[in-house]
Amino acid sequence: MTRVVPFLLVIAALMFMRAPFMIDAAPYESTMGLVQKIFYFHVPAAITTFLSVFVCGIASAIFLVRRKRMADHVAVAAAELAVLFGLMVIVTGPLWARKAWGVWWTWGDARLVMTFVMWMVFVAYLLLRKFGGPGSEVLAAAAGIFGMVLVPFVYWSVNYWRTVHPSTDVIRTLPPEMSSVLSWCIYSFFVLYAALLLLRTQLESHRASLDEAFLALED
């Protein structure tokens, strides 16, 4: 695991270094202009958040059913990364919206509110793990599964409810010169996510080993 992580981090760094040049070369969107270029980090961050939420939900389910410690470590790592990438979505979105819609945030938009609620579920997950005491891992696992169930609602909210947020069709109908840049950014985020997930899971495993070692030392 330790050998793979630096390799993945180097690949991700190289991809992230190339991304701004590709984003700069991508054409301006006809109505929004320059500010639309936030899209190339906003959407990959959102997709990575969904991925992380799924990883957390599935790992939480495995932990609840089979009580495997490794599944719990993966769930904690994925929850923290869901909060990290979700924060990027929640910060970059309003910066784009300010120019495109004239407001930083609107509570009337289903996609915005549901994304925020989903993000808060994973903030709650982390708070539960930090301050919940013994047994909090089971409650947190239930919260992780609940968070995963929210993903389809967040994703399709733009298609079912009246909203100012662009629909999911935007990605499918992108011209090639825009979609190639978006794909590059999505892969960059995925490589970085894989590295961070491995690293964070390793940290959680080491912490558990440290706790066991301290207990053994006390005995």
Next chain:
Amino acid sequence: MRTRRPLVWLALLTLVVLAGVSAVAFQDDTFKPLKPGDPGQETLPATPLVFVAYAFVWTLLLGYVFLLWRKLGRVERELAEVNARLRTGPRTP
């Protein structure tokens, strides 16, 4: 003291982001008369918004990788120390 450092870094990062966002926000909150001949289309420049968005993502990612690496190093050191103490056995009084 060590456990406070990530919080201090997080607080600093939040301050930087808030300063950037508020600078952009307050920039647009002043009433300015439209000059004759000015088309008046670009009322809010997009460049600071795009800059803040990308700077935020890069700073957050770099900061997270740095903190994670440091935490992992510290836990690995502590684990090695405790394991070494376990191997040598308990101290005799």
